[in-house]
Amino acid sequence: MKQLALLLFVMTAFPLLINTCPAIADSMVMVDVEVINALQNSSEIDPELSGLARELGPVLNYKGFKLLKKSRLPLKIGGRKELLLSRERRLTLTLEGFESGQARINLKIFKNHTEIFATTLLMADNGSAIIGGPELKKGVMLLRVRGKFDG
Amino acid sequence: MTSICEDIAYKLSAYLDNELGEAEKNRVEAHLENCPSCRGSFRELKKSSDLVSARLSVQPSVDFDKAWQHIEPEIRRRPAIRRYLRAFIVKPGFWIPASAAATVGAAALFFALCLPVYKSQRPVSLSHVESVSSKSGSVMVLHTAKTSQPIIWIMEKSPKEKRP
Amino acid sequence: MAAPSEPSDNELIKSCLSGSQAHARRLYDRYKNYVARVIRNMENDPEAVQDLLQQTFIKAFSGLKSxxxxxxxxxxxxxxxxxxxxxxxxxxxxxxxxxxxSIDHTGEENGAALELKDESANPQKQLLTKEMGTVIGAALDMLSEEHREVISLWNEGFSYDEIGAMTKTLPQTVGSRLHYARAQLQKILTPYIKGNKE
Structure with a gap:
């Protein structure tokens, strides 16, 4: 029994010890932000959003997905980038650092200079998150934020 | 009873409900003023109507918690509300303590990122929401079923609700 | 910071659709008393009310997408x-x-006679004795389905237009049904109401 426990420990700990996660050494994250208009009354889906539509279909009550804007923002540790989302809303992103192979990214949404929303994401390499809800045109705004680590 | 009275009698119910147009309403009122018989009919109608209304407004005794125990499992099984979704609501201005999620997340990340054998089997796309706050509404965090991609849903207050 | 305001029905529905059981419960709590009343006013059998309430909410939550x-x-x-x-x-x-x-079984021998002296001084509910409630319940049970439907919805404050939209009838038909429903109820109830003469 003891040998089995030891074997299990070695099996799990050894790769951790020798395989330094690549992200830890990274100092920069390339953040892709897609601004999407999700619609209930339309079933038109932009081809590049078909995967997203499939994944969100069972979760959210929206059938139409239209890509409004796509931006790539290189973020350095401590660096802050800003993106205009709509006439009155803007997004700021700050890379606060790396932690256990994840990038800690702080996102804030401002509406007419007032902060309305803030979140801190622990993002894995090539990981993504979706922020949605604010009303936009005849639907809602969805933001897909994806981070790629860049050495 | 005159034919006018018959006509008015038919309109008393709508008059009681304030569903008559202005001209008809004036006509009924003028007639009621001059006709004791119709006035009496209207009073009776109102009394019985008030009694019926009082009876209809009595709250029936229902064990609502017990009823919910039957409803909840049913709606979990139905497609509109997905069983596999985890959702929790954050009140404006509060931060989610993510310790439990972080523990699970750290374990998942360990296998996803650091163990080559696991890394090759699943996409490296795990991200976690450490904290979230909203000063203008409620925020909900949920995850997609397939890749467990976090979805942060901001429920903004409508301008109407913002009014004091 | 100011306390957050209650989420609207639409906000609750949106989050129900996203899987929030907590918000489904909140929506249920918001409407359970009202729905129970509507059902009871359509169906007098107390045992059936709870079952029909369950069925109603299950159908509603399952069909939220529509x-x-x-x-x-x-x-x-x-x-x-x-x-x-x-x-x-x-x-x-x-x-x-x-x-x-039968109304005859719940007549004056049970003390069903009710005195209505000063309506303005008495809130509606105080006018209703238990016995009178039984009489009215029985009278309502004798109404046709259409008449019972309109009188129940009217009591919840819906206008003729709204009732018409819900029952797929014209507002004039709603008015007509209410007139005849009331006439029938009045016919049954008048002998039980004392002091209704001028």
Whole structure:
């Protein structure tokens, strides 16, 4: 029994010890932000959003997905980038650092200079998150934020 | 009873409900003023109507918690509300303590990122929401079923609700 | 920071659709008393009310995706509640189990006579004695399904237009049904009301 426990420990700990996660050494994250208009009354889906539509279909009550804007923002540790989302809303992103192979990214949404929303994401390499809800045109705004680590 | 009275009698119910147009309403009122018989009919109608209304407004005794125990499992099984979704609501201005999620997340990340054998089997796309706050509404965090991609849903207050 | 305001029905529905059981419960708590009343006013059998309430909410939550939001959640769930109760009554009638309550058995010997002296001084509910409640309940049970439907919805404050939209009839038909329903109820109830003469 003891040998089995030891074997299990070695099996799990050894790769951790020798395989330094690549992200830890990274100092920069390339953040892709897609601004999407999700619609209930339309079933038109932009081809590049078909995967997203499939994944969100069972979760959210929206059938139409239209890509409004796509931006790539290189973020350095401590660096802050800003993106205009709509006439009155803007997004700021700050890379606060790396932690256990994840990038800690702080996102804030401002509406007419007032902060309305803030979140801190622990993002894995090539990981993504979706922020949605604010009303936009005849639907809602969805933001897909994806981070790629860049050495 | 005159034919006018018959006509008015038919309109008393709508008059009681304030569903008559202005001209008809004036006509009924003028007639009621001059006709004791119709006035009496209207009073009776109102009394019985008030009694019926009082009876209809009595709250029936229902064990609502017990009823919910039957409803909840049913709606979990139905497609509109997905069983596999985890959702929790954050009140404006509060931060989610993510310790439990972080523990699970750290374990998942360990296998996803650091163990080559696991890394090759699943996409490296795990991200976690450490904290979230909203000063203008409620925020909900949920995850997609397939890749467990976090979805942060901001429920903004409508301008109407913002009014004091 | 100011306390957050109650989420609207539409916000709750949106998060129900996203899987929030907590918000489903909140929506249930918001409408349970109202739905129970609508059902009871359609179906007098107390045992059936709870079952029909469950059926109504299960149908409503399961069909949330089809809720368009044009008419408001209250109108929508009312329609479901009314149809659920109507189906139940139809089945019961087909099975021949419709209870025919005789007004004669709940007459004045049970102390059903009610004095209405000064309406303005008495809130509606105080006017209603237990016995009178039984009489009215029985009188309501004798109404046709259409008449019972309109009188129940009218009591919940819906206008003729709104009732018409819910029952797929013209507002004029709603008015006409209410007139005849009231006339029938009045006929039954007048002997039980004392002091109603000028």
């Amino acid at each position: 809720f368009k939001g044009d008419s408001g959640f209250k109108t929508w769930i009312t329609t479901i509640a009314v149809n659920t109760a109507k189906n139940y009554r139809n089945k019961k009638t087909r099975r021949g189990r419709h209870p025919k309550v």
